[in-house]
Amino acid sequence: MKFSYVCNDCGKEYSAEKLMYRCSSCSDDSSGFQAGNLTVRIDSEELIRLGERQSVSPLDFFPYEVPSPEAFPVGNTPLARSQRLSKAFGMRNLRFKLDGANPSGSFKDRASQLVAAQAFAAGEDTIILASTGNAGSSMACAGAAYGLNIVLFVPAAAPVNKLMQSVLYGASVIPVKGSYDDAFSLSLQYSAAVGGINRNTAYNPMTTEGKKSVSIELYNQLGRKAPDIVYIPVGDGVIISGVYKGFSDLYEAGLIPRIPRLVAVQSEGSAAIARAFDSGLEKVLSGTTTIADSISVSSPAGGRTALSALRKSFGWATIVSDDEILSAQLELSSEAGFFAEPAAAAAWAGARKDARKIVSEFGPEAEVTVLLTGIGFKDMAVFNNRVTIPAPIELNLEAAQSFMNRK
Secondary structure: OOEEEEEOOOOOEEEOOOOOOEOOOOOOOOOOOOOOEEEEEEOHHHHHHHHOOOOOOHHHHOOOOOOOHHHOOOOOOOEEEOHHHHHHHOOOEEEEEEHHHOOOOEOOHHHHHHHHHHHHHHOOOEEEEEOOOHHHHHHHHHHHHHOOEEEEEEEOOOOHHHHHHHHHOOOEEEEEOOOHHHHHHHHHHHHHHHOOEEOOOOOOHHHHHHHOHHHHHHHHHOOOOOOOEEEEEOOOOHHHHHHHHHHHHHHHOOOOOOOOEEEEEEEOOOOHHHHHHHHOOOOOOOOOOOOOHHHOOOOOOOHHHHHHHHHHOOOEEEEEOHHHHHHHHHHHHHHHOOOEOHHHHHHHHHHHHOHHHHHHHHOOOOEEEEEEOEEHHHHHHHHOOOOOOOOOOOOOHHHHHHHHHHO
C-alpha cells in the first residue's frame, strides 16, 4: 500500500521509505500539548480503488501487510445490543463494540497488530514501549504470537493483572520507580541506544493507524454505513484519533457520505483534552486522579490530533466522575452482561449522561455506538470493598430459601 507521513501541525509531508516517528520541524515545540505527531496518509488512488470494491476489510486499509492474521486474530469483535439499556435510556439503535474480545482483552491489539507488521517490514525483531498496562500486555501478546522480542517499561504502580499478563506472554517487563512519563522517557532512550521498533502510543504513527480498523469494522457490521455518534474513552487521545482516521479513509474512498460525530469521554480527574476542547486552551495537568488508569494522562501525547478529530467530526467532549464510571461499569455488567474495565466503562458513563441530549437533538433512532475498549478482568482490584462474596450457607434447602428471602 502506497503511503506517506504528514505532520498534524505544520502539514509537512515525509516519504515512507524510512522509519519515522516525529516531525523534525515541530517535535521540539513545548507549548501546550505535544506537537509534531505524524499521521499516515494512504495514497488517494489506493483509497479510490478500495471504494470501487464490492467489499472491504480493515486489513485492506493498512499501509503494511499483516503477516498471518490468523496467528494474532485481531478485530471482528462483537457489535452487541442491549434491549434493557436501549429501553431505559430511549436510544433505540444503541450498540456496544466489545473490544475486550480481542486476543489480549483490549482495543490496543489493533495497534499492536500493525506495529508487528511494521517490524516485519523493517526486518526488526525487537519492539520497545512504555505502558501502564493495556498497550504493554497487548504488544506482549502479539510478540508471543509472532515470535518478537518485547521490552516493556512500566511504572511500578501499574495494575498487577496487566503486568502479570505481560510477564506470562514472555515480555521483558522492566518496572520503573516513577510515572508513566518517566517510563516513556526511559523507553525512548533505550530504543535509541539498542535499535528496534519503538511502539509508544502517539510516538509511533502506526499506533494511531492500527486503531482505525475499528471504524472499517463498524462500517461493515452496520451494513456498509457509519453510525451517527461514537462514544470513545479518551486518555492520551490516540484511540479517538484512530477512529477518526478510519472514518476519514472511508469517506475519502467514497464509501460513506460523512464522518460520524465523535464524543471524547474523560474522567474529571484526567480531562486535559475535554477542557481544552471546551475552553480552546491547551493545558497540561499537574497530576491526575482517576480510578480509570488506562485513561489517566496528565500530558496527552495525542491531544492535538484528538482535538482536531473532535472539531472535524462536529463532535464534543463529555466529562464524567469516577462515581459515574463505577456506576456505569456495574450497570453494564448487571443490566447487559458486558464486563468492562473502568476506562472502557467511561464511554458508557458519557453516553448515558448525554442520553437526553442525544434523543432530543438527534432523535431516538440515532445510531449510537459505544466503544468498550477493555475487558473487566484487566483490573479486578477496582471491586475491592464494592462487591463482596456472600458467606457459605448450610447444605440444605431451608438455608438456600432463607438466603434468597434475605435478598
